[in-house]
Amino acid sequence: MTPISYQKIRTHIFGRIQSGEWELGGLIPGEIALAKEYGCARTTVNRALQALADEGLLIRKRKGGTRVCQTPLRHAKFQIQIIRKQVVASGRAYGHHILHRSVTVPGPDIQERLNLKAKHKALHLQTLHTANTEPFAFEDRWVNLEAIPDILNAPLTDQSANEWLVKTVPFSRGTVEFCAENASEEIANHLRTSINTALFVLKRATWIDAKSITSVRLFYAPGYTLSSEL
Amino acid sequence: MTPISYQKIRTHIFGRIQSGEWELGGLIPGEIALAKEYGCARTTVNRALQALADEGLLIRKRKGGTRVCQTPLRHAKFQIQIIRKQVVASGRAYGHHILHRSVTVPGPDIQERLNLKAKHKALHLQTLHTANTEPFAFEDRWVNLEAIPDILNAPLTDQSANEWLVKTVPFSRGTVEFCAENASEEIANHLRTSINTALFVLKRATWIDAKSITSVRLFYAPGYTLSSEL
DNA sequence: TAGTGGTCTAGACCACTCA
DNA sequence: GAGTGGTCTAGACCACTAT
Numbered sequence: 001m002t003p004i005s006y007q008k009i010r011t012h013i014f015g016r017i018q019s020g021e022w023e024l025g026g027l028i029p030g031e032i033a034l035a036k037e038y039g040c041a042r043t044t045v046n047r048a049l050q051a052l053a054d055e056g057l058l059i060r061k062r063k064g065g066t067r068v069c070q071t072p073l074r075h076a077k078f079q080i081q082i083i084r085k086q087v088v089a090s091g092r093a094y095g096h097h098i099l100h101r102s103v104t105v106p107g108p109d110i111q112e113r114l115n116l117k118a119k120h121k122a123l124h125l126q127t128l129h130t131a132n133t134e135p136f137a138f139e140d141r142w143v144n145l146e147a148i149p150d151i152l153n154a155p156l157t158d159q160s161a162n163e164w165l166v167k168t169v170p171f172s173r174g175t176v177e178f179c180a181e182n183a184s185e186e187i188a189n190h191l192r193t194s195i196n197t198a199l200f201v202l203k204r205a206t207w208i209d210a211k212s213i214t215s216v217r218l219f220y221a222p223g224y225t226l227s228s229e230l
Numbered sequence: 231m232t233p234i235s236y237q238k239i240r241t242h243i244f245g246r247i248q249s250g251e252w253e254l255g256g257l258i259p260g261e262i263a264l265a266k267e268y269g270c271a272r273t274t275v276n277r278a279l280q281a282l283a284d285e286g287l288l289i290r291k292r293k294g295g296t297r298v299c300q301t302p303l304r305h306a307k308f309q310i311q312i313i314r315k316q317v318v319a320s321g322r323a324y325g326h327h328i329l330h331r332s333v334t335v336p337g338p339d340i341q342e343r344l345n346l347k348a349k350h351k352a353l354h355l356q357t358l359h360t361a362n363t364e365p366f367a368f369e370d371r372w373v374n375l376e377a378i379p380d381i382l383n384a385p386l387t388d389q390s391a392n393e394w395l396v397k398t399v400p401f402s403r404g405t406v407e408f409c410a411e412n413a414s415e416e417i418a419n420h421l422r423t424s425i426n427t428a429l430f431v432l433k434r435a436t437w438i439d440a441k442s443i444t445s446v447r448l449f450y451a452p453g454y455t456l457s458s459e460l
Numbered sequence: 461t462a463g464t465g466g467t468c469t470a471g472a473c474c475a476c477t478c479a
Numbered sequence: 480g481a482g483t484g485g486t487c488t489a490g491a492c493c494a495c496t497a498t
Contacts, residue, residue, distance in 0.1 A: 003473095003487050018400045018438070030464065041488045046465075057401060062465045062495040071312060071396055076406045077305045080460065085301075166301055170248045171287060174460040176306045179453075180410035180428040198428035200410040204460075208248070223409075230310065230404040230434075233468050233492095260483065271469045276484075292476040292484045 004040050009048035012038075017057060017068055025070040028058075076228040080176065080204075082163050083129045083137060083218075092131035096160045099190065100126035103152075106142055113205055114144045115212040123151060125161050128190055135191045138219040147211045165206075165214060172213060174206040178226070181219070191221045200224045234270050239278035242268075247287060247298055255300040258288075306458040310406065310434075312393050313359045313367060313448075322361040326390045329420065330356035333382075336372055343435055344374045345442040353381060355391050358420055365421045368449040377441045395436075395444060402443060404436040408456070411449070421451045430454045 013034075022028050031049065035042040049066055052058045056073045060066045087094040103121050106114070114122060123143040129136045141161055143151055154164050181201050188195045202218040243264075252258050261279065265272040279296055282288045286304055290296045317324040332354050336344070344352060353373040359366045371391055373381055384394050411431050418425045432448040 005486075014401075018402075020400050024397065024400075032464090041490095042465095043467095043489085044487060046467090047486090049465090060465060061497085063463055063497050064495095065464060071315075072401055073309045073311060074404075075307045075309050077307050079305050082301060167254065170250050170254075171244075171302055172248075174304075175457060176460055177455050177457040178408060178430070179455040180430040182412075182426070182428040196412070196426055196428075198410040198412040198426075200408070206460075225407050225409040227405060227407040230406055230436075235467075262483090271471095272484095273470085273486095274468060276486090277467090279484090290484065291478090293478050293482055294476095295483060 004038055004044070006044045006047040006051070009034075009038055009040070009045060010051050013048060013052060014057070017052075022068050024068055027065050027067055030065060074230045076230055078226060078228050082166055083139075083160065084163060087129070087131040087136055090131065093133075094136075095130040095133065097128050097130075098125065098156065099128055100124065103145070110142050110215060113212070113215045114142055116144065116146075121145065125156075127160055127162070129160065129162075135193075135221050137221060137224075138187055138190045139216060140219075141214060141216045143214045144212050147208065147213045162216075169206075169208065169213060172206050172208040174204055177203040179203070183219070187219050191219065193222050197222050200226070234268055234274070236274045236277040236281070239264075239268055239270070239275060240281050243278060243282060244287070247282075252298050254298055257295050257297055260295060304460045306460055308456060308458050312396055313369075313390065314393060317359070317361040317366055320361065323363075324366075325360040325363065327358050327360070328355065328386065329358055330354065333375070340372050340445060343442065343445045344372060346374065346376075351375065355386075357390055357392070359390065359392075365423075365451050367451060367454075368417055368420045369446060370449075371444060371446045373444045374442050377438065377443050392446075399436075399438065399443060402436050402438040404434055407433040409433070413449070417449050421449065423452050427452050430456070 016022065031042045031045045034045045038045065049058060049060065053060050056075060057069055058066055059069050084094045102124050104124055105119055106116070106122050106124065111118070116122060123145055125141045125143070127139040127141070129139060139162065145152070148169065151161070151164065156164060179201050180198050183191065183193060183195055183197045183199050185195050187199070188197060199222065200220045203216070205215045206213045246252065261272045261275045264275045268275065279288060279290065283290050286302055287299055288296055289299050314324045333351050334354055335349055336346070336352050336354065340352070341348070346352060353375055355371045355373070357369040357371070359369060369392065373391070375382070378399065381391070381394065386394060409431050410428050413421065413423060413425055413427045413429050415425050417429070418427060429452065430450045433446070435445045436443045
């Protein structure tokens with residue numbers, strides 16, 4: 001007899017939820033019962049139910065049993081890509097230029113974000129990313145030199161700082177924020193658009209352990225859309 | 231002897247990756263070797279490695295072995311919440327008003343999005359969501375009445391359409407898009423801001439099987455930020 | 461306190477893919 | 480063809496929590 005896969009069970013149970021066989025918030029049969037029903041080991045059912053719980057469709061509690069989630073908090077997943085790949089994936093030619101590069105003492109907001117001591121210098125980079133020579137995104141980045149001194153020696157001509165950091169610095173934790181901002185005159189010029197145009201902005205801070213590495217603001221050219229499946 | 235948990239193994243291996251013990255793109259030991267090293271069953275190691283692969287830190291191939299991912303495509307996860315919960319979670323009082331409600335033939339763009347036949351009517355709703363009586367978001371929604379005729383009988387005063395749909399319609403697939411748009415005069419008025427202000431916009435389309443249910447555009451009041459951990 | 465999910469094991473077979 | 484990960488099983492014990 002060919003064993004039934006946990007993926008098939010997952011899909012089947014997903015269908016039973018969709019069809020309304022069980023009420024929203026209602027209790028569904030226990031693992032042992034489902035295992036008997038599907039003719040497989042409890043472990044296999046467990047795996048299927050855990051997958052559905054991860055997706056936010058089920059809520060599981062010991063002793064309390066498994067319930068259909070009342071308000072399906074679906075999550076949208078976005079891949080945070082290297083900008084070059086974003087551009088290339090859209091079928092255009094990628095390029096980038098460094099517009100500004102200095103080692104200076106940042107303002108208080110960045111100082112706090114980078115967790116820098118007062119008067120400590122950091123690397124400030126402004127880069128324009130292009131797609132088919134059109135502006136694609138303007139990047140305003142600060143790098144903590146205490147954490148990543150090597151970046152001063154890196155030739156950031158072939159690879160952008162974005163890419164260099166991703167490839168060089170081991171895995172790290174971080175935060176991302178998305179918001180909308182009106183273009184300042186400076187940024188509007190860089191992106192070759194008009195002042196006050198609504199821009200999609202990504203702000204990211206990256207850490208390794210408790211050490212701050214870099215803080216970036218990325219202003220996408222008008223028309224940029226971030227999309228995802230639910 | 232107390233068994234080592236797959237979570238501990240996951241964390242430990244995560245550390246080994248971070249520390250650079252294995253090169254980016256490099257091969258790591260096989261499951262049997264790691265199982266011997268950690269003194270546990272292969273199944274347990276397998277689970278830990280699968281978790282890390284799901285997170286995008288490892289790439290696994292049969293026969294090819296397990297490698298550290300070269301470009302850690304971390305994904306950001308956002309929970310798509312009911313607006314009321316967003317507001318309440320921020321500690322403010324939620325409210326909503328229906329600004330417009332009609333059953334009409336939509337324009338061609340919406341017609342296509344909803345997969346409607348020509349001249350078919352749909353429900354058009356415009357809702358203002360408020361936080362502490364301040365505008366929080368303006369919602370512009372079309373509902374496919376062929377898929378969800380019941381919504382005409384729903385009292386959308388206590389619950390917003392947003393919430394009614396989430397709670398009533400069984401699980402569904404959908405797409406989300408985020409972008410930035412300049413406020414039109416109408417929307418600026420609703421959100422009590424000035425024209426051309428940059429607004430963070432969420433567009434969502436929801437489907438059940440191949441049937442379109444609803445299409446929404448949500449314009450958040452200025453200052454709204456969507457944030458997430460990486 | 462009893463029942464449910466969470467996890468580990470040891471062993472087995474399979475599927476993919478690299479050489 | 481051979482080696483690696485993918486998955487299923489049957490059984491066991493544990494941890495949480497609803498009653």
